[in-house]
Amino acid sequence: MAAHIVKVKLPRRVELLSKDLEVEVRSNGRLVGTLKISKGSLDWRDAADQYSRVLRWQKFARLALKEGQKKKRK
16 A cells, blocks of 8 residues: 655645645655645646646535545544
């Protein structure tokens, strides 16, 4: 199984104001992609692609409910 490493670059404040939260995802040391979280959307940029894929929060919520695996809250 692949070993995933997720690194997060936090802006000075936790609340997202004008800077995005950037999450770098690696598998077995190789960059899988970068997720940028902003007030308006999630942007995924695959390591092998020059374009970002953008999901607005409402679309992400629908996708998570439809495709996500259910997990009981702790």
